[in-house]
Amino acid sequence: MSRRGDEEGNRRVSPRALTIAGSDSGAGAGIQADLKTFAALEVYGLSAITAITAQNTRSVYAAYELPVELIEAQIDAVLEDIGADAAKTGMLASPQIIEAVAGRVRKWNLRLVVDPVMRAKSGDALLQSDAVQALRSQLLPLAEVITPNLPEAEILVGGPIDTLEDMREAARRIHALGVQHVVVKGGHSSGEPIDVYFDGQQFVELRSQRIKTAHTHGTGCTFSAAITALLARGLPVEKAVAGAKRYITEAIRQAPGIGHGHGPVEHFWQWRQLATSTDAGSEGLIGAS
Numbered sequence: 001m002s003r004r005g006d007e008e009g010n011r012r013v014s015p016r017a018l019t020i021a022g023s024d025s026g027a028g029a030g031i032q033a034d035l036k037t038f039a040a041l042e043v044y045g046l047s048a049i050t051a052i053t054a055q056n057t058r059s060v061y062a063a064y065e066l067p068v069e070l071i072e073a074q075i076d077a078v079l080e081d082i083g084a085d086a087a088k089t090g091m092l093a094s095p096q097i098i099e100a101v102a103g104r105v106r107k108w109n110l111r112l113v114v115d116p117v118m119r120a121k122s123g124d125a126l127l128q129s130d131a132v133q134a135l136r137s138q139l140l141p142l143a144e145v146i147t148p149n150l151p152e153a154e155i156l157v158g159g160p161i162d163t164l165e166d167m168r169e170a171a172r173r174i175h176a177l178g179v180q181h182v183v184v185k186g187g188h189s190s191g192e193p194i195d196v197y198f199d200g201q202q203f204v205e206l207r208s209q210r211i212k213t214a215h216t217h218g219t220g221c222t223f224s225a226a227i228t229a230l231l232a233r234g235l236p237v238e239k240a241v242a243g244a245k246r247y248i249t250e251a252i253r254q255a256p257g258i259g260h261g262h263g264p265v266e267h268f269w270q271w272r273q274l275a276t277s278t279d280a281g282s283e284g285l286i287g288a289s
Ligand SMILES: Nc1ncnc2c1ncn2[C@@H]1O[C@H](COP(=O)(O)OP(=O)(O)O)[C@@H](O)[C@H]1O
Pocket: 148, 149, 150, 185, 186, 187, 188, 193, 194, 195, 208, 209, 210, 211, 212, 213, 216, 218, 219, 220, 221, 223, 245, 248, 249, 252
């Protein structure tokens, strides 16, 4: 691990987490969603931006990949000074970026959560199709946790996933690629959004009610960032995943309804709940909403 907290003169050393992902100008997904999630869970967030997208709740209008050397330099800069207790990846765009990030994960011996982002909710591609092989062979064997949604899991295993048993089989096969803990997310299913967790021995089903909403932009980013933050805080993987499921469910429930398409979730719902609770007076800290 690259954490260097003990050497610092700071009196209060907080957990840190690093996100290696794309920028979403609409701030519902990507780096922006990750940093908000880290902050909400009281983890100091660091970032290395892989690509810049011009994006809102409706669509991705343009994307520009940053040079590989600049991505490596961002990772080195924050880790040689500040350190991270855990890291996550989001949009990686190309095989060259995946290769560079895998190199840095090895160099810094990072605890890694991989969100294998392939498409935005709007349907726009965020990963080149020839990058899937690099993802499988180079990054997955370094991952402590991977969080594919159903379409991503189908691409990783090369077949359809229709039932809960298909999800379990996909988790088994992705685990066999070298990932220690697999969470196949069920948000894209038609029924309840059941996520299937597999650690190589046991399966756990993470269940919640389906919230009827259009505002699910950045749910995968937020979920994987919450896992990363809770790992950075020292939780064991299974507890971090269960905590992240509770966090994302409430974040979707309290989505603020921003934009005209798939809007963002509410990252600061814990604070908002506290701030509006009657404990803080009849109007709460920011007034009842
Ligand atoms: N409508 C919903 N109601 C409740 N939970 C949901 C809903 N949609 C997604 N989720 C949950 O949000 C997380 C992200 O899910 P998913 O939509 O599958 O990923 P992605 O954003 O990567 O496509 C998962 O834990 C999933 O179960």
